[in-house]
Amino acid sequence: MNTGPAGHVARSTLRPHCETGRREPLRTFLHTVDGVAVDSVYDPAAVVPDPSRPSAGDLVFVVAHGFTGDVDRPHVRRVVTALARHGAVVTFSFRGHGASGGRSTVGDREVLDLAAAVEWARELGHTRVVTVGFSMGGSVVLRHAALHGGTDAVVSVSAPARWYYRGTAPMRRLHWLVTRPTGRLVGRYGLRTRIHHRVGAPPTPFGQWGRDPVPLSPVEAAARIAPTPLLIVHGDRDGYFPLDHPRMLAAAAGDDAELWVEHGMGHAENAAGDELLSRIGDWAVARAG
Numbered sequence: 001m002n003t004g005p006a007g008h009v010a011r012s013t014l015r016p017h018c019e020t021g022r023r024e025p026l027r028t029f030l031h032t033v034d035g036v037a038v039d040s041v042y043d044p045a046a047v048v049p050d051p052s053r054p055s056a057g058d059l060v061f062v063v064a065h066g067f068t069g070d071v072d073r074p075h076v077r078r079v080v081t082a083l084a085r086h087g088a089v090v091t092f093s094f095r096g097h098g099a100s101g102g103r104s105t106v107g108d109r110e111v112l113d114l115a116a117a118v119e120w121a122r123e124l125g126h127t128r129v130v131t132v133g134f135s136m137g138g139s140v141v142l143r144h145a146a147l148h149g150g151t152d153a154v155v156s157v158s159a160p161a162r163w164y165y166r167g168t169a170p171m172r173r174l175h176w177l178v179t180r181p182t183g184r185l186v187g188r189y190g191l192r193t194r195i196h197h198r199v200g201a202p203p204t205p206f207g208q209w210g211r212d213p214v215p216l217s218p219v220e221a222a223a224r225i226a227p228t229p230l231l232i233v234h235g236d237r238d239g240y241f242p243l244d245h246p247r248m249l250a251a252a253a254g255d256d257a258e259l260w261v262e263h264g265m266g267h268a269e270n271a272a273g274d275e276l277l278s279r280i281g282d283w284a285v286a287r288a289g
Contacts, residue, residue, distance in 0.1 A: 029100075030092070030120055032112040036102035040092040040117055041071050042124060046084045059087030059288060060126035061281075062117050062151075064137030066158070066268045067106060067174070068191045070098025075269040079132075082274050086281030088126060092117045094137070096194040103196035106178055107139045108215050114144045118151060128152045128289040132280065135159065135240070135268040139218040142249070145228055146221035153288040154225060155280055157233040158268040160241050161219040161248040170240045170267075222249045226256040229287040231280065233272075235265025258283075 026042040045059075061083045065076050070093040080089045094113050096104030104110070114131065121129050130153045133141035138159025145154045166172050177183035178195050187193040222230070230253050234246035243261065250259040260279075265271050 030116040032095075032116045034109065034112055036095045036109075036113065037100060038092050038095065038113050038116055039071055039099040040090065040120060041080075042120075043080055043084050043089045043091070045086070045088045058125075058127040059285060060090060060121045060124070060129055061087055061284065062090045062092075062114065062121050062129060062131045064110075064114055064117075064131065064133035064140050065091070065094065065097075066135030066137055067104070068097070068187070068193045069093075069134075069137075069269065070100075070192065072098060078274075079134075079269055079272065079277060082277035083132070083281050085278070086285050087128075087130075088121075088124075090117050090121045090124075094140075096196070098192060103194045104178075105196050107136050107143070110136070110140045111144045111147060114140050115148050115150075118144070118148075122150075130155065130284040130288045132284075133157065133159065134272070138268075139221075142218045142221040142225065142230075143216055145230075146216060146224035149228075151228060153229040153231070153284055155231045155233065155284065156218075156249065157272060157280075158235065158238055158241065159218055159232070159245070159249065161222075161245040162217050163214065165241065165245075168240055168242070174240075219248050219252045222257070223252040223254075225253060228256070230257040231260065231283055231287075232257055233260045233262060233276070233280070235262045235267065235271055237264055238267045238271075240267050 028040055029037045030040050031037055063079055069076050071091045076091060080091055083089050092113060093100040094110045095102035118129055129151050131141040131151050132155040134157045138156040141154050142156050145151055166175050177187050184195045187195050232246050232249050236243060246259055250257050262276060
């Protein structure tokens with residue numbers, strides 16, 4: 001991979017990347033508006049020409065991984081490989097994850113990381129941008145679309161609808177991880193995830209920095225995304241968030257959203273099979289722009 005200087009993305013250099021058909025990946029660090037360096041990767045499309053389908057040459061997916069993921073995790077790279085059959089792909093590590101700077105706020109300030117990646121995708125020459133998020137990333141793509149816009153379609157997979165949910169055993173374990181000093185040590189050294197010490201500080205909702213007022217929730221964000229096409233995907237065997245979460249999101253989004261409840265699917269990237277990812281890619285090609 002080519003590695004550019006951290007935080008220095010020259011539009012005059014990067015814009016032709018899509019237009020000239022270069023095939024090699026590109027890796028660099030982006031800087032968010034609040035000064036966090038975000039490790040980011042661009043993979044060109046690996047699309048087989050098909051005259052019956054719209055051109056994918058101008059389409060790019062910006063993938064937002066789940067909590068404890070990063071751009072080099074095998075399950076994230078598998079998503080990249082699948083979506084690259086439909087268009088180019090930008091991936092990045094959220095703050096506090098992998099080689100990125102900062103500390104995780106578990107879905108709050110991560111919207112700024114996604115905003116930097118979407119801007120980079122536009123600078124690379126792509127005219128259609130689809131954000132695809134998983135779990136925590138699924139909540140981030142919803143909030144980004146509501147707060148920042150700039151996308152042509154949004155796909156949210158295995159996302160929560162509301163803050164401070166601890167109705168399942170995996171979520172209770174996750175709360176321990178992010179709210180306890182011992183848990184944050186486990187996250188840092190066991191999961192390569194550095195968590196901000198103010199995340200989950202009572203009495204504020206989980207993941208929200210102790211901020212007042214409470215930041216926009218995913219379900220509130222879903223209601224503000226229209227008319228941008230929105231796809232909500234959830235497994236009926238998701239151990240983290242039961243089916244009332246995607247149904248709340250779809251109800252809030254209204255007629256501009258589609259809900260896919262996947263039979264036998266568990267949670268997030270690890271549970272998203274190649275067939276599902278292919279269908280997501282087809283949906284994006286048809287609906288974006």
